[in-house]
Every structure is written in structure tokens, then in C-alpha cells.
Amino acid sequence: MRYVIIGTSAAGLAGAETLRRLAPQARITLISDESHLPYSRPLLMYLLGRETTREKLFLRSPDYFREWGFETLLGTPVTRVDPGAREVHLADGRALPYDRLLIASGAKPRLPPIPGLELSGVFTLRHLADVERLERHLAQARRVAVVGAGAVGLKAADALAHRGLAVDLLARGAQPLSKVLDQVSARLLMEAIARLGISLHLNSWPTAVVGNGGRVTALALNDGRELPTDAVLFSVGVAPRVEFLASTTLAAPEGIPVDEHLQTGDPDIFAAGDCVLPRHLLTGAPAAFHIWPAAVAQGEVAGANLAGAARRYDGILPMNSISLRGCRIITGGHLTPDTPEGEIFEELDATTGRFKRLVFDQGRLVGATLVGEVRHAGIYFRLIANRTPVKDLPVDPRSPHFHPGRLWARPLPGAA
Amino acid sequence: MKTVIVRPERCVGCLQCRLACAVEHSQSKDLVAALGEAWRPVARIAVYPGGRHLSFPNKCRHCDPAPCEAVCIAGAIRRNPARGTTDIDPARCINCGMCAMACPFGVLTFAPTPQAPERRAVALKCDHCPDRQAQGRPPACVEACKVGALTYGEPAHALAEKARWLARTFFAAPPPPEPVPETIRLWRHLG
Numbered sequence: 001m002r003y004v005i006i007g008t009s010a011a012g013l014a015g016a017e018t019l020r021r022l023a024p025q026a027r028i029t030l031i032s033d034e035s036h037l038p039y040s041r042p043l044l045m046y047l048l049g050r051e052t053t054r055e056k057l058f059l060r061s062p063d064y065f066r067e068w069g070f071e072t073l074l075g076t077p078v079t080r081v082d083p084g085a086r087e088v089h090l091a092d093g094r095a096l097p098y099d100r101l102l103i104a105s106g107a108k109p110r111l112p113p114i115p116g117l118e119l120s121g122v123f124t125l126r127h128l129a130d131v132e133r134l135e136r137h138l139a140q141a142r143r144v145a146v147v148g149a150g151a152v153g154l155k156a157a158d159a160l161a162h163r164g165l166a167v168d169l170l171a172r173g174a175q176p177l178s179k180v181l182d183q184v185s186a187r188l189l190m191e192a193i194a195r196l197g198i199s200l201h202l203n204s205w206p207t208a209v210v211g212n213g214g215r216v217t218a219l220a221l222n223d224g225r226e227l228p229t230d231a232v233l234f235s236v237g238v239a240p241r242v243e244f245l246a247s248t249t250l251a252a253p254e255g256i257p258v259d260e261h262l263q264t265g266d267p268d269i270f271a272a273g274d275c276v277l278p279r280h281l282l283t284g285a286p287a288a289f290h291i292w293p294a295a296v297a298q299g300e301v302a303g304a305n306l307a308g309a310a311r312r313y314d315g316i317l318p319m320n321s322i323s324l325r326g327c328r329i330i331t332g333g334h335l336t337p338d339t340p341e342g343e344i345f346e347e348l349d350a351t352t353g354r355f356k357r358l359v360f361d362q363g364r365l366v367g368a369t370l371v372g373e374v375r376h377a378g379i380y381f382r383l384i385a386n387r388t389p390v391k392d393l394p395v396d397p398r399s400p401h402f403h404p405g406r407l408w409a410r411p412l413p414g415a416a
Numbered sequence: 417m418k419t420v421i422v423r424p425e426r427c428v429g430c431l432q433c434r435l436a437c438a439v440e441h442s443q444s445k446d447l448v449a450a451l452g453e454a455w456r457p458v459a460r461i462a463v464y465p466g467g468r469h470l471s472f473p474n475k476c477r478h479c480d481p482a483p484c485e486a487v488c489i490a491g492a493i494r495r496n497p498a499r500g501t502t503d504i505d506p507a508r509c510i511n512c513g514m515c516a517m518a519c520p521f522g523v524l525t526f527a528p529t530p531q532a533p534e535r536r537a538v539a540l541k542c543d544h545c546p547d548r549q550a551q552g553r554p555p556a557c558v559e560a561c562k563v564g565a566l567t568y569g570e571p572a573h574a575l576a577e578k579a580r581w582l583a584r585t586f587f588a589a590p591p592p593p594e595p596v597p598e599t600i601r602l603w604r605h606l607g
Contacts, residue, residue, distance in 0.1 A: 040489050040490060040491060042489040043489060043510065046490075046510045051510055051535075052490070052508075052510055056507075056508055059491035292489050292514075293486065293514065293518065296486050296487070297486065300486075319517055321512055321513035321514050321517045323511060323512045323513045325536065328513055328526075330513060330516060330517050332517070374516050374517075375522050375523075375524055375525065375526075376522035377513075377517050378483070378516060378518050378519040378521070378522060379520060379521070379522045381518075382520040401465075403464050404464050404472055404474040404521065405463075405464025405465050405466040405467070405470075405471065405472035406464070406465075406466060408424070408466075408472060408474075409427075409464070409466025409470045409471065409472035
């Protein structure tokens with residue numbers, strides 16, 4: 001059996017390692033268009049903020065591929081997959097035959113359709129090479145504009161402010177993280193952003209990047225303002241990397257459709273990570289959500305299924321941890337209930353800035369947001385994922401007594 | 417592989433495990449000296465009230481496979497097969513909070529530590545006291561526990577003990593669990 005895996009990031013590596021454990025003798029080839037050792041993409045923001053070092057980006061040892069017995073084709077982009085001939089075509093003209101294929105090609109940053117994107121000083125942050133390019137430019141920059149106040153944009157703004165740069169952060173909506181955060185959490189987040197010295201511009205988006213002599217000098221905004229800046233970092237979301245599947249019927253623009261086994265339309269091709277369009281764990285509807293832990297979980301399932309394990313992927317539960325200097329938010333699940341019977345519970349401690357928000361629907365917890373004190377976040381998410389009815393819990397999640405003691409310390413029958 | 421076994425039915429909530437844990441994870445490993453250290457030592461075990469005079473010592477279970485390890489974006493959480501622990505490397509931890517999002521037991525704390533002096537905070541949790549283990553001593557919380565709520569032993573033995581007790585309930589009304597010592601019973605009467 002010859003296995004080929006496209007992509008060597010979270011999903012590709014988790015898939016390859018799971019496959020290797022189940023098929024110790026199999027021939028496994030990993031393909032990547034990047035020539036580095038595998039590294040952590042989310043850590044790039046921390047590298048930018050000088051909170052980690054370049055060598056700590058690399059999650060595996062230099063001997064990793066040899067130790068695991070993986071054949072590699074690094075720095076070689078895939079141009080086409082031919083499911084009929086069971087071949088992967090590479091940019092250098094070679095065709096690689098496979099028996100089973102895992103597509104874990106990830107995603108690429110989106111850019112808004114505005115003029116001026118070709119100017120020097122326009123950046124996205126997805127690859128290690130992007131950080132290196134940005135670093136060179138920042139040597140002569142004082143002001144940076146970050147477009148898009150999602151999880152990536154927020155962390156990038158935090159990192160740049162930490163380096164002493166003047167940072168403008170543009171949010172398209174009336175608050176940052178408008179798709180996942182309620183108003184109270186967003187207010188606490190905005191207070192933290194202000195404390196970091198970041199200028200947050202709400203309801204703002206760029207209509208053009210303005211330059212002089214080929215270099216960025218300003219951003220033209222929707223309200224007619226012109227925001228002077230030395231560099232622009234776009235973090236307005238990602239799109240799945242599926243161009244090389246254009247000649248097949250496997251991919252849709254929102255991602256590669258997969259079944260509950262992460263199998264694509266072709267029984268010998270599986271897909272995992274940011275390139276797929278998985279189902280939502282609670283609703284079952286297609287839900288694109290790009291986060292490292294989900295890519296690892298999907299990679300493990302797809303890797304096992306390459307070996308024929310027929311494991312199910314339960315679906316994605318959107319969740320994220322937003323950690324800026326002086327502010328921590330963990331949020332996940334539904335922002336609002338799906339049905340009119342649903343209920344939202346909110347509890348704010350104004351003195352400490354701690355906030356707890358729970359979303360209930362049909363007798364179950366479906367969403368949770370914790371600000372400030374987040375140590376029990378995983379307990380709430382486990383209840384959400386398990387669909388545990390609230391009435392079956394020893395203590396109500398709304399109660400201040402909802403903690404491990406009341407959940408798990410139960411007297412044995414007959415004990416005093 | 418030995419691990420810390422928790423018997424919440426014996427715990428009286430005295431918090432000595434927390435104190436011993438914090439001291440063990442200080443630089444001096446001495447209670448008085450630790451009070452003056454630049455990094456305030458932090459306990460990695462919590463004790464929650466459990467109702468009906470019970471308390472519940474909550475700490476890392478060293479899951480295998482560990483959900484926190486799977487989600488760690490910094491590669492800071494690794495399984496140590498030789499010690500049977502799931503360990504956090506403070507030098508790699510970037511304080512992102514993903515582990516708290518994944519941990520189904522709610523055991524993570526975020527605080528500064530002398531192991532990573534350049535950081536504002538890192539994720540901290542039970543590490544089964546590697547320094548003590550190297551000297552052949554049990555973890556600090558186990559040594560501090562006066563009521564046998566925390567013991568250090570083979571989980572298989574504890575499971576077998578519980579399984580035997582449960583098996584007997586198939587044939588008879590459940591016999592009382594191992595008797596709680598008189599000292600604990602009297603202490604509870606005080607409360």
C-alpha cells in the first residue's frame with residue numbers, strides 16, 4: 001500500500017503519525033510546498049511579538065521524518081490530483097502514484113478586492129516566510145495597520161504593539177470578533193485593547209491601499225478618512241487551498257466536502273484540516289472553522305481511516321482561546337440558542353472583570369464564554385460536546401457551586 | 417506506573433496538600449524562604465467543597481492520550497513515558513490558554529514561574545514532583561496528606577480494590593466502604 005499525504009502541518013502530521021502507528025510497514029510520502037521542518041503556524045504571531053524564538057517554532061526534531069520512516073517531497077507544490085489514474089502531479093513535472101491519499105493542504109489568507117495590494121508593505125501572516133518578509137519591512141516602520149479583528153488580527157496587533165510599534169486595528173463590525181463574542185465580553189476585550197495602546201477603529205474597512213514610490217503610505221477607509229501607515233497586515237480570514245483539485249469534482253469553494261469518516265467523493269481520498277468543510281458537532285450543518293486543535297483531531301481520524309479503521313469524526317465544535325496581554329477569553333459553541341426556548345445566562349463581576357456567559361437550548365448547554373477566570377472552560381465544552389442534559393448534572397452550570405467538587409465528589413452509598 | 421490516587425471520601429479539606437505543593441514548586445523548597453521569593457509559589461492542586469462535609473482534591477490526571485497535549489500549539493505539552501506523566505515545558509509554553517480550553521478536569525493554573533523568568537505567566541499543573549521522585553520520595557501532596565485521601569501507588573491496585581467492593585454489591589446490599597477513621601468522623605462533627 002502506498003500512502004501519499006499532501007500537507008505537513010497540523011492535520012497532515014497528525015494523519016501521518018496515526019497512520020504510521022496502525023501501518024508500521026506502509027510506504028508513506030509527505031508533500032509540502034514549504035521546505036522547512038514542520039512548524040506551528042499559530043506560533044508565528046508569538047514569534048512576531050518576540051514571545052518565542054525561531055527554533056521553538058519547530059514542533060519536531062530535525063530527524064523527525066527519518067525516525068518515523070516518512071518519505072518527503074518538501075518545497076514541491078502539488079499542481080493537480082488525478083483520481084482516475086491515482087496520481088498526484090507535482091510542480092517539477094513528476095507524477096506520484098498513490099493507493100490512498102490524504103489532502104491536508106490547509107488554507108491561504110484572503111485579501112479584500114481593493115487597489116494597492118501590490119505595494120511594498122502589504123502583508124498577510126500564514127507562513128514562516130511571511131514573518132521573515134514582515135520583519136525586514138518593520139525595520140523601517142513605525143506605524144502598522146492590522147485589517148481584521150478576528151483571533152489572528154487581535155494577536156498580531158498585540159504582538160506588534162508589544163514591539164513598540166503604533167498599531168491601528170480595523171474591525172469591520174461594531175466590535176472585534178463579532179461572530180463569536182457577545183457584547184459584554186467584547187466590551188471587556190476592547191478595554192484590554194485600549195490598555196495595550198492599540199487604536200481600534202470600529203465599523204472600518206479599507207477601500208484602497210495608498211502608496212508613494214511603490215511603498216505603502218496610507219489606508220483609504222470606508223468613511224473617507226485616510227489612515228497614514230508604514231505597513232498593512234491583512235487578517236480577514238482564510239480560504240481553503242484547493243486550486244490543485246480544479247480538474248476534479250472533489251472540492252467546493254468553501255472547502256472539500258467530506259462524510260463523517262472524512263472521506264471525500266473518492267473512496268481512496270480523505271481530507272482533513274483547514275482545507276475541508278466539516279460538519280458542526282451540534283447542528284450537523286457544514287461549518288468552516290479554522291483552528292489548530294480541530295486540524296489535529298481531523299488528521300488523527302483521517303490517518304486512521306487511511307489504514308481502514310473506519311473511525312468517525314463527530315464534527316467540529318467552534319471554540320477558541322483569545323490570550324492578549326492582560327486579557328484572556330475562552331469562548332465556544334453557540335453565541336445564541338437555535339430555538340426560541342433557549343436561554344442565555346450572564347454573570348459579570350465588575351470589580352475583577354470576570355465574566356461567565358452560558359447558552360442553553362432544549363435542556364442542554366450549547367455555548368460558553370469565560371473572561372478572566374478560564375480554568376474550568378474545558379469542563380463546559382465537554383458538557384456541550386457530550387450533549388449532557390443539564391438536569392442530569394449534580395449541580396446547575398449557572399450556580400456559583402459549579403466546580404469539580406460538586407461535580408465529582410459524591411459520597412459512596414453507605415458512607416458517613 | 418505509580419500515580420497519585422485520590423480518595424475524596426477521606427478528604428477533610430485541610431489544604432495541607434496545597435501548601436506542600438506550592439512549597440515544593442518554589443525555588444528554595446522551604447516554606448519560610450518561599451514567602452520571600454520573587455515568584456510567588458503556586459499550588460497545582462485545588463481542593464473544592466463537595467457538599468455533605470466532603471471535599472474534593474482536584475489535580476491533573478496525566479491522561480494518556482492527553483487532550484491538552486493534542487491542542488497545544490507550542491509543542492510544550494508532551495507525554496513522558498518513562499515517568500508516566502504529561503508534562504508542560506515552561507520554556508516552550510506561550511500562555512495561550514488552549515490547554516484550559518481542552519482539559520475536561522479544569523486543572524490548569526496560569527502564573528509566573530522561575531523556570532521561565534522572561535514570561536508573564538505559563539500554564540502550570542501537577543508534575544508528580546520530579547525532584548522528589550529522583551530522591552525516591554513520594555509527591556509533596558501525598559506526603560502532606562494526613563488522612564490517606566492522597567496516596568501514591570499503582571492505579572491498577574486502587575481499581576481492583578474498588579472493583580472488588582462493587583462486585584460484592586451484586587450479591588448483597590452494599591457493605592460500607594472502608595471505614596473512615598474515628599479522627600476524621602470526629603473532625604466532621606466539629607464542622
